Amino acid sequence: MNICVVGTGYVGLVTGSVFSDLGNEVICVDNNAEKIAMLERGEMPIYEPGLEEMVKRNREDHRLFFTTDLTYAVERSDVVFICVGTPPTETGDPDMRAIQEVARGIARALNRYKVIVNKSTVPVGTGDMVREIIETNRVRNVDFDVVSNPEFLREGSAIKDTLEPDRIVIGAPNHVVAMKILELYAPLERPMIITDVASAEMIKYASNAFLATKISFANTIANICDQVGADVAQVVKGMGLDSRIGPAFLNPGLGYGGSCFPKDTAALVRTAEKVGVDFKILRAVMDVNAEQPIRFLDRLRAALDGSFDGKTIGILGLAFKPNTDDMRDAKSVEIIARLLAENAEVKAYDPIAMDNARRIFPQICYGKNAYDVAQDADALVIVTEWNEFKLLDMERIKSSMRRPILFDGRNIYDPIRMRRLGFEYQCVGRTRATIPNHRH
Ligand SMILES: NC(=O)c1ccc[n+]([C@@H]2O[C@H](COP(=O)([O-])OP(=O)(O)OC[C@H]3O[C@@H](n4cnc5c(N)ncnc54)[C@H](O)[C@@H]3O)[C@@H](O)[C@H]2O)c1
Structure with missing residues (x-):
C-alpha cells in the first residue's frame, strides 16, 4: 500500500519505518526541514533502539522516503497517517494547530479517495473536526474517510511496541474503512479492536489516565509507608501479584513525566469539564504527581541542613525515563530548576539525553559519567533509573563525595546495603526497610 506519514517524531518516524519494513511504500513528511535533511543523510533526529538500522534498510530498498512536501506525499498515497504533535497549552487543552494545518494541507492535495488516519493523541471529536476541515478546504470533489488509530508505543521500546502492540485500536466510520486499516496491521497478528471514532479517541486517554492513576496511587502508598515503617517495595510486589491489579506502573518514585501522561491527564480533565463531569480522581492524580518531587526536595534540603545554597548536587539521569533522549516534562527539569532557584550548583549526567538537556540548562555542569558527577x-x-546506575561501584562513589548523601528518586538501590556502605540514603516509601532487597 502507498502510505504517507505526517510528522516524523517518535510516533511518525517509528510508524513509517515499521510500515515500510512490512513491505509498504512510505513517504514521511515533516515541516521541520532540518529533521528531513538529517533523515536524508541517514542520521536519526531522535534516539530509539533499532530505529537507525530499520530506516537505513528500508531507504536502501526504496520503500521509505522523506520530504517536506506534504502535497507531493499525500497525492501519491492511499492512506495518510497524521502523527504531528499535540502539545499542552496553558488551559490543559492540547494545542490542535498542527492537526488543523495538516488537515488543510491534506484537503488541498486530495486527488483521489484516501483514508486519513489520526494517530496523534487528540480529544474526542477531533475525527469530526478533521473531516469538516477537509470537506471545507478540498479543491476537488473526491471522497475520503477519517479513522482514529491511537498509538500506544512507549519511547525507548517504540519499535518493539509497534511490532508487538498489546492491541491495535481502529475507530472507523464503517466496516469497509476499518478493514482497509486492519489489512495494514494484519501481518503483526495482534489483537484488534474495531470501534467507532469517538470510542477509539477515548480509549487512548482513558488508558493513559489509568496508568497515571496507578503511578500516583503507588506514590501515595509509598508516602504512607515512609511514615508507618512499611516497605513499599514489598507492598507493591504483594499488590502486583494479584492478577486483577498487575505489577506494571506501580513503581513509586518522583512521579510520571514525559510528553504524554502530564498532557493527556490534563486534556482528559478538560474534556470531562466541558461535558459537565468533574473528574475528581484524575485531578487528584495530577496533584499527587506535582507534589511528589517537591516532597522529595524538601527531604533533601532538610538532609543538607536546611539549605541548597552553595551546595553541589549531582543528578544522575535526565531523560524522563530510561532508554530515551526525551526531556519533555522530565522530572529532572523541574528538580534542576528548583535547585538552581535555590542557588545550588548542579552537576548532571545522562547516558543519552545530555545534548537535549544542554539546550534547557546550558548553565549547569555535565559529567562524563556517574563517577564524575559524584566527585565532591x-x-x-x-x-532516572537507567540500568547503568544500578551496578555502579558505590564504594568509589561514596569515597569521592563531599558528603555521602544519596537520594534515590527511583528506588533502584537496596536501602540496607546503601546504609551499610555508609550512605545517608533516602528513597521513596522504604525509609525503614529492614529486609534486604535481592533485586539488585
Ligand atoms: N511520544 C510518545 O511516546 C507517544 C506515544 C503515543 C502517542 N503519542 C502522541 O503522538 C503524537 C506525536 O507525538 P511525538 O512524540 O511523535 O511528537 P514529536 O514532537 O516527536 O513529533 C511531532 C512531529 O510533527 C512535526 N510537525 C508538527 N507540525 C507539523 C506540520 N504542520 N506538518 C508536518 N509536520 C509537522 C514536528 O516537526 C515533529 O517532527 C502526539 O499527539 C502524542 O501525544 C506520543
Whole structure:
C-alpha cells in the first residue's frame, strides 16, 4: 500500500519505518526541514533502539522516503497517517494547530479517495473536526474517510511496541474503512479492536489516565509507608501479584513525566469539564504527581541542613525515563530548576539525553559519567533509573563525595546495603526497610 506519514517524531518516524519494513511504500513528511535533511543523510533526529538500522534498510530498498512536501506525499498515497504533535497549552487543552494545518494541507492535495488516519493523541471529536476541515478546504470533489488509530508505543521500546502492540485500536466510520486499516496491521497478528471514532479517541486517554492513576496511587502508598515503617517495595510486589491489579506502573518514585501522561491527564480533565463531569480522581492524580518531587526536595534540603545554597548536587539521569533522549516534562527539569532557584550548583549526567538537556540548562555542569558527577558532591540524586546506575561501584562513589548523601528518586538501590556502605540514603516509601532487597 502507498502510505504517507505526517510528522516524523517518535510516533511518525517509528510508524513509517515499521510500515515500510512490512513491505509498504512510505513517504514521511515533516515541516521541520532540518529533521528531513538529517533523515536524508541517514542520521536519526531522535534516539530509539533499532530505529537507525530499520530506516537505513528500508531507504536502501526504496520503500521509505522523506520530504517536506506534504502535497507531493499525500497525492501519491492511499492512506495518510497524521502523527504531528499535540502539545499542552496553558488551559490543559492540547494545542490542535498542527492537526488543523495538516488537515488543510491534506484537503488541498486530495486527488483521489484516501483514508486519513489520526494517530496523534487528540480529544474526542477531533475525527469530526478533521473531516469538516477537509470537506471545507478540498479543491476537488473526491471522497475520503477519517479513522482514529491511537498509538500506544512507549519511547525507548517504540519499535518493539509497534511490532508487538498489546492491541491495535481502529475507530472507523464503517466496516469497509476499518478493514482497509486492519489489512495494514494484519501481518503483526495482534489483537484488534474495531470501534467507532469517538470510542477509539477515548480509549487512548482513558488508558493513559489509568496508568497515571496507578503511578500516583503507588506514590501515595509509598508516602504512607515512609511514615508507618512499611516497605513499599514489598507492598507493591504483594499488590502486583494479584492478577486483577498487575505489577506494571506501580513503581513509586518522583512521579510520571514525559510528553504524554502530564498532557493527556490534563486534556482528559478538560474534556470531562466541558461535558459537565468533574473528574475528581484524575485531578487528584495530577496533584499527587506535582507534589511528589517537591516532597522529595524538601527531604533533601532538610538532609543538607536546611539549605541548597552553595551546595553541589549531582543528578544522575535526565531523560524522563530510561532508554530515551526525551526531556519533555522530565522530572529532572523541574528538580534542576528548583535547585538552581535555590542557588545550588548542579552537576548532571545522562547516558543519552545530555545534548537535549544542554539546550534547557546550558548553565549547569555535565559529567562524563556517574563517577564524575559524584566527585565532591554534597548529595547525589537518582532521577532516572537507567540500568547503568544500578551496578555502579558505590564504594568509589561514596569515597569521592563531599558528603555521602544519596537520594534515590527511583528506588533502584537496596536501602540496607546503601546504609551499610555508609550512605545517608533516602528513597521513596522504604525509609525503614529492614529486609534486604535481592533485586539488585
Ligand atoms: N511520544 C510518545 O511516546 C507517544 C506515544 C503515543 C502517542 N503519542 C502522541 O503522538 C503524537 C506525536 O507525538 P511525538 O512524540 O511523535 O511528537 P514529536 O514532537 O516527536 O513529533 C511531532 C512531529 O510533527 C512535526 N510537525 C508538527 N507540525 C507539523 C506540520 N504542520 N506538518 C508536518 N509536520 C509537522 C514536528 O516537526 C515533529 O517532527 C502526539 O499527539 C502524542 O501525544 C506520543
